[in-house]
Amino acid sequence: MSSSSCTGEYCNAGWSEVLTSMSPYGWGSMGLAFGLSLSVIGAAWGIFLTGSSLVGAAVKSPRIRSKNLISVIFCEATAIYGVIMAIVLNGLMKKPEGGIENGSFTDEWNWSSFYFAGYGVFSSGLSVGLTNVASGVAVGIAGSSCALADAQDSSLFVKILIVEIFASALGIFGIIVGIIQSNSCQFPYDVAN
Amino acid sequence: MVDAQYEMMCPAIAPIFGYFGVIFATVLSNMGAAYGTAKAGVGIMKAGVLCPELIWKNLIPIIMAGVNGIYGLITAIIILNNIASPNVDGFRVYSLYTGFGHLAAGLSCGLCGLASGMCIGISGDSGIRAFTQVDYMSKNAPRKGLRGQTASKKKGGGAESVFVGSVLIQVFGGNLALYGMITAIILTQTYYQCEDN
Numbered sequence: 288m289s290s291s292s293c294t295g296e297y298c299n300a301g302w303s304e305v306l307t308s309m310s311p312y313g314w315g316s317m318g319l320a321f322g323l324s325l326s327v328i329g330a331a332w333g334i335f336l337t338g339s340s341l342v343g344a345a346v347k348s349p350r351i352r353s354k355n356l357i358s359v360i361f362c363e364a365t366a367i368y369g370v371i372m373a374i375v376l377n378g379l380m381k382k383p384e385g386g387i388e389n390g391s392f393t394d395e396w397n398w399s400s401f402y403f404a405g406y407g408v409f410s411s412g413l414s415v416g417l418t419n420v421a422s423g424v425a426v427g428i429a430g431s432s433c434a435l436a437d438a439q440d441s442s443l444f445v446k447i448l449i450v451e452i453f454a455s456a457l458g459i460f461g462i463i464v465g466i467i468q469s470n471s472c473q474f475p476y477d478v479a480n
Numbered sequence: 481m482v483d484a485q486y487e488m489m490c491p492a493i494a495p496i497f498g499y500f501g502v503i504f505a506t507v508l509s510n511m512g513a514a515y516g517t518a519k520a521g522v523g524i525m526k527a528g529v530l531c532p533e534l535i536w537k538n539l540i541p542i543i544m545a546g547v548n549g550i551y552g553l554i555t556a557i558i559i560l561n562n563i564a565s566p567n568v569d570g571f572r573v574y575s576l577y578t579g580f581g582h583l584a585a586g587l588s589c590g591l592c593g594l595a596s597g598m599c600i601g602i603s604g605d606s607g608i609r610a611f612t613q614v615d616y617m618s619k620n621a622p623r624k625g626l627r628g629q630t631a632s633k634k635k636g637g638g639a640e641s642v643f644v645g646s647v648l649i650q651v652f653g654g655n656l657a658l659y660g661m662i663t664a665i666i667l668t669q670t671y672y673q674c675e676d677n
Contacts, residue, residue: 306493399566402492410499417507425514432525439529446535450521453546457510460553464506
């Protein structure tokens, strides 16, 4: 794992070199992208699950149409969590103002904080995104069963909505972890003089 | 600390393992919770159409599956508190030893939570349908059941014992996530910090 234990073009010295050769700005941006896109995938999955059951059941019971749109709103909330996380992470990734000379970082650049922040933002985005996939699918299935139950007996709507509330709480867990994670990530943007 | 030893004990890539532990803890246990919630939710719908007043009792699998998600959240927060950021002058204190320990903690909590959530969902779904069916048979069709079964001669048609049995199965299933979280908490006690001389 030391820096130069092999020579030649095609060898690398181990995981250390592999994982540090991608720029921390790259790690951070990928985390941001995964956070947003996976949350939207989860929300979309949930919306098509609940929406198809909703319109199918509304053929025979048109009264359920407007009340059950709340299930679609619950799914949309997981996409909103992804947008919030993307905005927070975007604010963390700072453009360097100093510490760059002739197109490369100077010697006093804080590499440790740089890598630390990059990994932190990546993992923050991935936590939020993947949790929202799970949460979105669960809300979608619960919303679909809510619509079908409402079509049969309208007193069941509020009771089965409780299941959906528990399912959307999982998305909140993900964004809590993501925000705590991103708090300790500080991209260096200048050298201390 | 000698420089080569410092590079070996606290390299720059150490936080990635700790952070992946956080990811696994959160994501996998919430996936298990989501599976349990969805599967049991469909069962509640099917049973609720038959007996709406039993839904409150049938919410137990949903709560137990949600608790798995909370275990993942707790483990993730414990791990996050222990991931130390570098000093102001750029000295790294987070060691690879601690990083691997945190990765193991996250994996153990997450995979156990996934398994437990799936178990609670599948068994909760069947338990809900069975409990509601037995209750329906004892109240509405005292002699013949939905598929020709006869209701039990016990008081209440044996619905209480079916309910107790189904809750016991879910409690045993929820224990699995607890084992994972206990192991994860013990693993997060491993801590080694590189000293700055």
